[in-house]
Amino acid sequence: MSEPSLTAPHQLAYTYKRSLGPVLSRFFTALRDRKILGVKRKDGTVLVPAREYDPDTAESLDELVEVQDTGVVRSWSWVPKPRAQQPLDHPFAYALVQLDGADTTMLHVVDAGSEAQMATGMRVKARWAKETSGAITDFVFVPGE
Amino acid sequence: MRDVAVVGFAQSDSMRRETDRNEVEILIPVMQELRKKTGLTNDQVDFVCSGSSDYLAGQSFAFIAGLDAVGAWPPICESHLEMDGAWALYEAWVKIQMGYADLALVYGFGKPSMGDLPLTMALQLDPYTTMPLWPDAISIAAIQARLCQEGGTLSAEEMAERAVRDRGNAKSNPYAQVKGDFSVDGILADPYIANPLRKHDCSPISDGASVMIIASAEKAREFQDRPAFIRGFEHICEPMDFGVRDLTSSKSTEIAAEKAGVRADKIDVAELSAPFTHQEILVERALGLDESTNINPSGGALAGNPIMAVGLTRIGEAAARIWDGSADRAVAHATSGPCLQQNLVCLMEGN
Numbered sequence: 475m476s477e478p479s480l481t482a483p484h485q486l487a488y489t490y491k492r493s494l495g496p497v498l499s500r501f502f503t504a505l506r507d508r509k510i511l512g513v514k515r516k517d518g519t520v521l522v523p524a525r526e527y528d529p530d531t532a533e534s535l536d537e538l539v540e541v542q543d544t545g546v547v548r549s550w551s552w553v554p555k556p557r558a559q560q561p562l563d564h565p566f567a568y569a570l571v572q573l574d575g576a577d578t579t580m581l582h583v584v585d586a587g588s589e590a591q592m593a594t595g596m597r598v599k600a601r602w603a604k605e606t607s608g609a610i611t612d613f614v615f616v617p618g619e
Numbered sequence: 620m621r622d623v624a625v626v627g628f629a630q631s632d633s634m635r636r637e638t639d640r641n642e643v644e645i646l647i648p649v650m651q652e653l654r655k656k657t658g659l660t661n662d663q664v665d666f667v668c669s670g671s672s673d674y675l676a677g678q679s680f681a682f683i684a685g686l687d688a689v690g691a692w693p694p695i696c697e698s699h700l701e702m703d704g705a706w707a708l709y710e711a712w713v714k715i716q717m718g719y720a721d722l723a724l725v726y727g728f729g730k731p732s733m734g735d736l737p738l739t740m741a742l743q744l745d746p747y748t749t750m751p752l753w754p755d756a757i758s759i760a761a762i763q764a765r766l767c768q769e770g771g772t773l774s775a776e777e778m779a780e781r782a783v784r785d786r787g788n789a790k791s792n793p794y795a796q797v798k799g800d801f802s803v804d805g806i807l808a809d810p811y812i813a814n815p816l817r818k819h820d821c822s823p824i825s826d827g828a829s830v831m832i833i834a835s836a837e838k839a840r841e842f843q844d845r846p847a848f849i850r851g852f853e854h855i856c857e858p859m860d861f862g863v864r865d866l867t868s869s870k871s872t873e874i875a876a877e878k879a880g881v882r883a884d885k886i887d888v889a890e891l892s893a894p895f896t897h898q899e900i901l902v903e904r905a906l907g908l909d910e911s912t913n914i915n916p917s918g919g920a921l922a923g924n925p926i927m928a929v930g931l932t933r934i935g936e937a938a939a940r941i942w943d944g945s946a947d948r949a950v951a952h953a954t955s956g957p958c959l960q961q962n963l964v965c966l967m968e969g970n
Binding site for chain 1: 677678747749758761814
């Protein structure tokens with residue numbers, strides 16, 4: 475009989491700091507102030523999160539516009555057993571949320587309490603952290619106007 | 620264009636958890652098997668190219684160890700991609716097209732069981748706006764599946780049919796991991812693991828490796844009487860943000876298939892590496908496949924998903940059916956990124 479293999483834990487991490495560039499810097503600074511920014515494309519539609527380049531045409535984008543922190547769930551999935559790294563320690567939903575004023579959805583979290591509360595088309599609003607730090611985790615969505 | 624063909628292939632079992640061997644130790648016997656089957660020696664190889672992921676290994680430059688399986692002395696010409704081996708094959712094919720090589724050895728390998736794979740996959744997402752939320756791969760796929768189901772693109776029954784077909788086909792594949800006789804009704808009675816996905820909608824987590832030889836026409840017949848000539852080879856990537864993509868179709872597969880000439884004639888065999896049942900349906904449609912094509916005779920990615928090798932393995936499985944004469948025209952598919960973000964299509968013919 476051979477002895478069982480040795481095992482050891484190993485933590486992968488992104489341990490260095492980096493500049494976010496002209497557009498994402500403003501996007502994240504705005505989050506710190508509890509505002510969500512999109513970016514206007516040439517055709518007038520608004521992308522959220524804001525992006526430095528148009529994903530279809532690769533044109534530079536820099537016209538940032540504020541969108542609402544309320545919106546509509548376009549699709550979702552339920553996380554019955556969150557992992558330690560995930561943003562909430564109780565069951566929640568990941569969802570594609572289209573914010574009021576935005577033409578695209580963004581992937582984020584909905585703290586709905588139970589799966590039965592989730593539905594495509596439901597209204598959600600941001601619940602901001604008591605202390606914001608300029609990160610995408612400064613808010614989660616909750617059901618309601 | 621030079622005529623280039625797939626002429627040799629070997630693969631490991633797809634294993635849920637290989638506890639005693641590291642990534643390279645999984646790769647070495649597969650490489651040895653290929654050399655034994657084909658008689659390949661290193662002096663015949665002009666270029667070596669591999670696909671693997673340091674994120675799975677949990678250390679930087681982990682792929683260098685893979686060269687222990689090749690033998691890097693005397694010095695070799697070598698390249699590596701942080702992608703499935705199917706893309707390494709693409710690089711080797713370009714190298715041969717450009718006249719810098721006549722024969723290339725290509726491999727892909729991965730050991731995802733060392734970590735929590737659905738969570739590790741979050742590391743491929745936008746590092747600022749998405750990854751800090753740690754959306755796991757199954758949750759993201761479930762969001763896509765719901766969009767498809769609620770939008771009327773496909774049904775839960777059609778998804779279950781793919782699982783039944785692939786795992787049934789896999790009974791004749793000795794390397795497959797999940798195989799057997801399942802029923803649509805049985806699958807639909809299972810609980811959700813991430814509503815609307817059930818366990819059967821997901822590919823397994825698999826450790827494994829595969830190795831391939833491609834060669835120019837002049838050298839190809841030294842290895843195969845009926846080489847699998849690559850007649851179309853394309854890969855296309857969609858944008859990073861989910862919100863700007865149509866997640867209910869696979870546009871990039873469609874474009875790649877068009878450019879590769881897939882629809883120009885009947886396809887006898889298709890090997891798809893879509894890791895979720897709804898994605899398999901989207902890929903089938905994007906390739907324009909119907910009942911006249913034998914889809915996933917090996918079981919595809921739903922029967923064994925040795926990540927970083929699974930796409931290369933699809934190409935190997937399709938090529939093998941050209942070698943043995945059971946197919947004249949075969950297409951293989953590989954994917955990368957969340958929700959079929961990037962797709963590769965390889966069209967092969969026996970003549």
